[in-house]
Amino acid sequence: MNPPLLRIRLLGGFGLVREAGAPLAARWSRPGARTLVKLLALTPDHALHREQIMAVCWPHAELRAALGSLRVALHTARHTLEPELPPRGSSAYLTADGDLLRLVPDTVRVDTDEAEALARRALHTGGRRELAHALEALTGELLPEDRYAPWAEPARERLARRRADLRRALAANPRPHGGPTLRPEADAARVRLDWALHLDRSGRYEEAVTVVREALHSYERQGLRDACTLAAARLAEVLGRGRGGGEALAVLDAHPPGAGASDDIRAAHHMARSAVLSYRGRYEEGLAAARAAEHCAEAARGADHPVLLARSLAQQTVCLGLSGLADEAAGPAESALAPAEESGDRALLATVLSVLRETERRAGRHGDALAYGRRALALAEQAGRPTATAFERANLAELHLLRGEQADAERLALASVELAEPFGGTALAFALTALARVRVAVAPKETARLLERAGRCAKDGGHLQAIDEVRTAWAELVAVRQAVP
Structure with missing residues (x-):
C-alpha cells in the first residue's frame, strides 16, 4: 500500500497535513526536529548534508554532541511525520542517502514548490487570471514564526522576487473588458488593489488598509468612478473588521456605483455594505444588502461572477445565522458551495465551508460540521491564511468539545492560540x-485569565461577534462556578 501524501505548509506558518493515516501531532517534542524538517522543505531539492543541518541547529556544539542531537532530531522528526512507524522501520517521508538527509519526492509536497511552479507557468504563458491565481498561491508570509532566522532568508528573498515578477506582469496585462487602455497610474493602483487583497488574507490588515487607501486616492485623482467604487468596497471590508465600521460606511456612501456601472461593480458595493453591517450587528440590513449583491451577481457575466455569487450567498447565511434564523440559513449556504468550487479560489471555498460548518453546528449535526470544518481548515492552510486557519482550529476545538473529545479539543485550541x-x-x-x-x-x-485576555483582544479588534463570544464564555464560566458546591 502506498503511504499517504504528506503536505508541508511554509506560507502563513509551518504546518503538516497528511491525506490519510494517523493524525499528526500539533506540537513537536524537540524544536531541533521541527527545524530539521523546515530546512529540508526550504531547500530547492529538499536534501541537505548532515553538517549543513548541524551548523544551523547546533552551531556551538562539539561534533560528537551535534551528531547525537542530529540522531535524536531525525528519530523524532520521522516519528512525528509518521506516528505509526515501527521503531526500526524505514520512513516514507524522510530518508538518509549517505551523509545526505532528504524528503522523499514521491510522498512529500511543499506548498512553496507548488506555488512557484504555478508562478513560472503563469509568467511564461498565462493571462491575467492565471497571474492573479499564481499571486494568490504565494499569499502568506514564509514561516512568520522564524521571521528573523538567517537560514530562511534566501527562500524569503526568492519568493519576494517571484511576487514582484507577478505584480509587474499583472500591471502589464490589461483586463479583458476592452475599451481604452488605462494610464500607468491606474495600472499601478490596480496592482495595489491586487496586493492589498493578499495582505488582507494574510492577516496584515493595517498594511492592507494603507495600500487600498493609496489605490483609492489614485483613482480619485484620475476621476475613474467605477474603479473608485471597487476600491472603496475593498477598503470598507477591511476597515469594517475592526474599529473602522463607521468610516467604512462613509467610504461606501462617498463612492456609490454610477448610473452606468456594471453588475459586478454593483455586486461588489452591496457585498461590502453587507459585510460591514454584519460586523456592526445590523443583521437585517446586512441581509438585505447581501440579497441585493446576489441579484447583481446573478446578472454579472464577467470572470468574477462565481466569486460574487458565492460570497453573496455565504454572507446571507452569516446574517441569517447571527439573527437566530438558523433554519433559513442552510439554503443559501448550500447554494454557495458550487460557485465557490467553480471559482478556483481556495480562500473563498474555505470561507463557504466555514459557513456550512457553523450552519451544521447550530443544527446539532456535529459530525457533518466536523467534516466541513476539516475541509475549511485544510484549504485555509493551503491558501496561506494564518488568521483564518487559527479561526478554523478554534471552531474545530469547540466541536470536539461538544462531542466529548477532550484531547482533540485541547490540541486544536492550543494550536489555534499558537498561530x-x-x-x-x-x-x-x-x-x-x-x-x-x-x-x-x-x-x-x-479560564478566567484566558477570558480576561480574550476580552482585551476582542476590544482591540473591535469585532462584535468576538466580543459576544467572550461574553458568552464568561457566562458559561459563572454557571460552572455556581454548580460547584
Whole structure:
C-alpha cells in the first residue's frame, strides 16, 4: 500500500497535513526536529548534508554532541511525520542517502514548490487570471514564526522576487473588458488593489488598509468612478473588521456605483455594505444588502461572477445565522458551495465551508460540521491564511468539545492560540475563548485569565461577534462556578 501524501505548509506558518493515516501531532517534542524538517522543505531539492543541518541547529556544539542531537532530531522528526512507524522501520517521508538527509519526492509536497511552479507557468504563458491565481498561491508570509532566522532568508528573498515578477506582469496585462487602455497610474493602483487583497488574507490588515487607501486616492485623482467604487468596497471590508465600521460606511456612501456601472461593480458595493453591517450587528440590513449583491451577481457575466455569487450567498447565511434564523440559513449556504468550487479560489471555498460548518453546528449535526470544518481548515492552510486557519482550529476545538473529545479539543485550541498569537486582536480573541472553553471544567481560575485576555483582544479588534463570544464564555464560566458546591 502506498503511504499517504504528506503536505508541508511554509506560507502563513509551518504546518503538516497528511491525506490519510494517523493524525499528526500539533506540537513537536524537540524544536531541533521541527527545524530539521523546515530546512529540508526550504531547500530547492529538499536534501541537505548532515553538517549543513548541524551548523544551523547546533552551531556551538562539539561534533560528537551535534551528531547525537542530529540522531535524536531525525528519530523524532520521522516519528512525528509518521506516528505509526515501527521503531526500526524505514520512513516514507524522510530518508538518509549517505551523509545526505532528504524528503522523499514521491510522498512529500511543499506548498512553496507548488506555488512557484504555478508562478513560472503563469509568467511564461498565462493571462491575467492565471497571474492573479499564481499571486494568490504565494499569499502568506514564509514561516512568520522564524521571521528573523538567517537560514530562511534566501527562500524569503526568492519568493519576494517571484511576487514582484507577478505584480509587474499583472500591471502589464490589461483586463479583458476592452475599451481604452488605462494610464500607468491606474495600472499601478490596480496592482495595489491586487496586493492589498493578499495582505488582507494574510492577516496584515493595517498594511492592507494603507495600500487600498493609496489605490483609492489614485483613482480619485484620475476621476475613474467605477474603479473608485471597487476600491472603496475593498477598503470598507477591511476597515469594517475592526474599529473602522463607521468610516467604512462613509467610504461606501462617498463612492456609490454610477448610473452606468456594471453588475459586478454593483455586486461588489452591496457585498461590502453587507459585510460591514454584519460586523456592526445590523443583521437585517446586512441581509438585505447581501440579497441585493446576489441579484447583481446573478446578472454579472464577467470572470468574477462565481466569486460574487458565492460570497453573496455565504454572507446571507452569516446574517441569517447571527439573527437566530438558523433554519433559513442552510439554503443559501448550500447554494454557495458550487460557485465557490467553480471559482478556483481556495480562500473563498474555505470561507463557504466555514459557513456550512457553523450552519451544521447550530443544527446539532456535529459530525457533518466536523467534516466541513476539516475541509475549511485544510484549504485555509493551503491558501496561506494564518488568521483564518487559527479561526478554523478554534471552531474545530469547540466541536470536539461538544462531542466529548477532550484531547482533540485541547490540541486544536492550543494550536489555534499558537498561530494567532503574533496577530493579536480578533483572531487571538477567538482562539483564547476556545481554549478557555476547553479548560473551564478543569481549571476555572486559568479560564478566567484566558477570558480576561480574550476580552482585551476582542476590544482591540473591535469585532462584535468576538466580543459576544467572550461574553458568552464568561457566562458559561459563572454557571460552572455556581454548580460547584
